[in-house]
Amino acid sequence: MSVLVFVETDGGEVKKSSLEALYYGAKVAAQLHTTATALVIGPAATDLTTLGQYGTAEVLHASDARLAQANPMAYAGVVAAAAENAEVVVIAKSSLGDALAARAAGKLKAGLVSNVTELPDTSAGFRVKSSIYTGKAFAVTEMKAGKKILTVKKNAVSPELTDASASVKPFAPALPDADFAAKVLSTEKASGELSLSDADIIVSGGRGMKGPDHWQPLLDLAQALHAATGCSKPVSDLDWRPHHEHIGQTGIKVSPNLYIACGISGAIQHLAGVNGSKVIVVINKDPEAPFFKAADYGIVGDVFEILPRLTQAAKEQLGS
Amino acid sequence: MKILVCISVVPDTTAKISFTDGDTKFNKAGVQFIAGPYDDYALSRAVELKEQSGGTVTVLNVGDADAEPIIRKALAVGADDAIRVNAEPTDAYFVAEQIAAIARQENYDLILMGRESIDFNGGQVHGIVGELLGIASFSPVMKLDIDGTTARFAREIEGGKESLEASLPLVLGCQEPIAEWKIPNMRGIMTARTKPLKVVEPVGHDSLTQVTQFELPPAKGAVKMIPAEDAGQLITLLRTEAKVL
Ligand SMILES: Cc1cc2nc3c(=O)[nH]c(=O)nc-3n(C[C@H](O)[C@H](O)[C@H](O)COP(=O)(O)OP(=O)(O)OC[C@H]3O[C@@H](n4cnc5c(N)ncnc54)[C@H](O)[C@@H]3O)c2cc1C
Ligand SMILES: Nc1ncnc2c1ncn2[C@@H]1O[C@H](COP(=O)(O)O)[C@@H](O)[C@H]1O
Numbered sequence: 001m002s003v004l005v006f007v008e009t010d011g012g013e014v015k016k017s018s019l020e021a022l023y024y025g026a027k028v029a030a031q032l033h034t035t036a037t038a039l040v041i042g043p044a045a046t047d048l049t050t051l052g053q054y055g056t057a058e059v060l061h062a063s064d065a066r067l068a069q070a071n072p073m074a075y076a077g078v079v080a081a082a083a084e085n086a087e088v089v090v091i092a093k094s095s096l097g098d099a100l101a102a103r104a105a106g107k108l109k110a111g112l113v114s115n116v117t118e119l120p121d122t123s124a125g126f127r128v129k130s131s132i133y134t135g136k137a138f139a140v141t142e143m144k145a146g147k148k149i150l151t152v153k154k155n156a157v158s159p160e161l162t163d164a165s166a167s168v169k170p171f172a173p174a175l176p177d178a179d180f181a182a183k184v185l186s187t188e189k190a191s192g193e194l195s196l197s198d199a200d201i202i203v204s205g206g207r208g209m210k211g212p213d214h215w216q217p218l219l220d221l222a223q224a225l226h227a228a229t230g231c232s233k234p235v236s237d238l239d240w241r242p243h244h245e246h247i248g249q250t251g252i253k254v255s256p257n258l259y260i261a262c263g264i265s266g267a268i269q270h271l272a273g274v275n276g277s278k279v280i281v282v283i284n285k286d287p288e289a290p291f292f293k294a295a296d297y298g299i300v301g302d303v304f305e306i307l308p309r310l311t312q313a314a315k316e317q318l319g320s
Numbered sequence: 321m322k323i324l325v326c327i328s329v330v331p332d333t334t335a336k337i338s339f340t341d342g343d344t345k346f347n348k349a350g351v352q353f354i355a356g357p358y359d360d361y362a363l364s365r366a367v368e369l370k371e372q373s374g375g376t377v378t379v380l381n382v383g384d385a386d387a388e389p390i391i392r393k394a395l396a397v398g399a400d401d402a403i404r405v406n407a408e409p410t411d412a413y414f415v416a417e418q419i420a421a422i423a424r425q426e427n428y429d430l431i432l433m434g435r436e437s438i439d440f441n442g443g444q445v446h447g448i449v450g451e452l453l454g455i456a457s458f459s460p461v462m463k464l465d466i467d468g469t470t471a472r473f474a475r476e477i478e479g480g481k482e483s484l485e486a487s488l489p490l491v492l493g494c495q496e497p498i499a500e501w502k503i504p505n506m507r508g509i510m511t512a513r514t515k516p517l518k519v520v521e522p523v524g525h526d527s528l529t530q531v532t533q534f535e536l537p538p539a540k541g542a543v544k545m546i547p548a549e550d551a552g553q554l555i556t557l558l559r560t561e562a563k564v565l
Contacts, residue, residue, distance in 0.1 A: 010478070070477075072447070073456060095478060099459055102447025105413065111528035112412060114442040127532065132440050136337040138535040139440075145528035182456055182486035185472070189480035197478065201564070225565065243462070243497070244476055249333050249438060250357055250496065258564040269333050275537065279562045281554065282543075292543050297557065301548030313552030317559060 001087035003029040003036040005056065006079050008070075008096060012045030016198045019054055021092035021152050023159035024119065026055025028088055031122045038166065039082045041075050042067045052166030054159055060171035066180055070096050074179040076103030081173035083108060088126075089149045094197055101151050111145035116152045117276075134249050134272035153276065154197065154255045196245065199228035201258045202277075204247060206232040206270075208263015208284065208303055212240040217307035218262055224314035230254065232264050248273035262303045266291025283307075321375035321466065321488075323366045324428040326419055326445065327359040327394055328409070328437035329387040339534040346534070355390050358434025358460075362492075364499035365464055366432050367398035373466070376400045378426075382409045382418045388517065396504035396512035407522035411529045412440070414522075416448035421523045423453055428489060430471070435460035435493040443493065450491040458484065459493025 005025035029036035236246035249269035255276030436443035450457025
């Protein structure tokens with residue numbers, strides 16, 4: 001019984017979070033004395049033999065034209081078909097990953113744990129640690145089912161690459177028409193933007209940014225740091241920034257290496273979405289802002305004075 | 321149109337989380353429970369759809385009797401009746417099996433849920449229910465209109481959104497801004513008291529997963545403050561000390 005890893009692509013490029021998941025899957029396979037297989041669905045611009053660097057010897061590529069658009073139901077069917085001989089299926093946490101993990105769990109009657117933060121303990125049974133209560137706690141779950149599906153959070157492992165190369169095989173399971181019954185009317189996607197869930201660095205703004213016309217200093221810093229941008233809930237409610245940037249309990253949950261909060265007070269519902277970050281920086285003019293309690297580094301002051309200084313220092317020191 | 325809304329009962333978003341019994345049980349003491357915030361969006365949209373074009377809204381919870389005041393609140397917001405499956409929700413698959421068992425008897429046109437519960441944050445139940453019933457599921461849905469037997473809706477995708485059209489029945493995981501949260505009024509609260517709340521026993525199965533231990537995150541070290549005038553020093557520290565740049 002092997003390990004299967006679903007590898008997500010975006011515009012044909014393999015997503016970074018999926019490379020982590022692949023490395024995670026290869027480690028699990030080693031723990032279970034078996035091998036890991038990668039499954040890529042849809043068109044791929046990346047050379048898939050390079051996935052071998054993450055510890056997988058074999059890549060299955062399902063490239064039926066109908067799979068060009070990410071469709072969670074059809075993708076779940078492909079994952080379930082590829083998982084026939086797998087004990088463990090690993091999927092990077094993302095909105096597509098969540099949706100297809102659930103459908104695949106339904107198809108396979110698999111145990112499913114989301115938001116996994118560490119490699120499993122396979123010394124007796126199969127136990128995984130996952131983030132729960134929106135990052136306020138962790139649970140260790142024993143997975144008893146014959147088939148197990150994990151969705152893995154960003155930063156659960158740090159991949160170490162080898163120079164191995166993987167063999168790529170076409171994979172063409174039957175695709176029921178019912179899975180394509182929904183009609184996509186239109187897609188709006190910000191192009192060229194770094195996705196929040198994939199970003200190593202996020203610069204995020206709150207109501208302290210004063211309004212939609214004042215975002216440039218924050219965007220400048222984000223650019224200098226190659227960071228994605230996020231915001232607090234009131235900011236997206238007020239339409240200062242698009243809804244998909246909203247971070248927190250009712251928005252997206254992120255776990256980057258570095259989260260820089262600008263003019264965000266640090267309400268518990270916002271913290272819930274960022275407390276998985278490795279390092280948190282808070283910039284706020286109010287020294288009593290609750291966010292400082294959750295921060296690693298803090299600067300008390302006006303964001304509009306501080307952001308340009310940080311951007312300048314970043315450009316000087318990082319040559320960006 | 322017959323709509324089923326599934327609500328999870330979860331600690332309030334500001335609740336302090338702690339555990340008892342050697343970190344094996346959630347500590348309910350002093351914690352206020354609410355319907356999940358996303359579930360509230362699902363319920364609000366269901367009630368709006370009923371107000372627009374008629375039909376019924378049934379609320380379903382898999383949980384113990386402590387959930388009943390929260391179920392009554394959903395009735396006060398405008399649902400017509402409620403079902404409680406009398407069982408501790410042990411994992412998403414178990415909850416999904418209970419929902420699917422009820423949905424098989426009743427043939428709902430639309431099953432609305434939250435995009436995720438805020439306790440286990442799985443975002444799993446809707447997909448498993450869709451699979452068990454053999455119908456399509458989508459999440460997270462931020463806009464929904466029904467025209468006869470056709471649903472037009474928008475789903476958040478990474479970095480944007482996708483507009484879709486599909487035939488009923490459907491299972492949808494909802495999030496804002498699908499509807500404005502509805503607050504119960506006095507009349508709603510009064511009528512909710514006498515609306516039917518049926519309690520049914522779960523359909524059996526052995527759970528596929530089991531939580532054996534809870535943990536709290538390690539305490540955060542003290543924050544290092546940097547003077548505003550020296551803001552650039554932060555970049556140096558992030559490079560050399562924190563090593564994240
Ligand atoms: C059920 C529920 C769910 C929620 N979910 C979320 C969620 O997912 N995400 C989320 O973010 N919120 C969420 N909230 C809202 C949350 O409670 C807070 O209201 C919100 O996070 C506050 O946003 P803010 O920090 O941007 O604004 P504010 O609280 O208004 O804070 C603005 C901050 O900016 C500082 N500031 C002002 N001017 C400057 C300046 N020139 N320079 C530097 N600092 C300045 C101020 O000192 C202040 O600390 C939720 C609330 C509820 C009830
Ligand atoms: N115990 C429950 N009873 C009824 N509905 C539930 C229950 N748990 C979860 N749900 C529904 O399923 C959605 C997704 O939950 P989850 O998969 O746990 O994140 C929630 O937003 C609810 O609408």
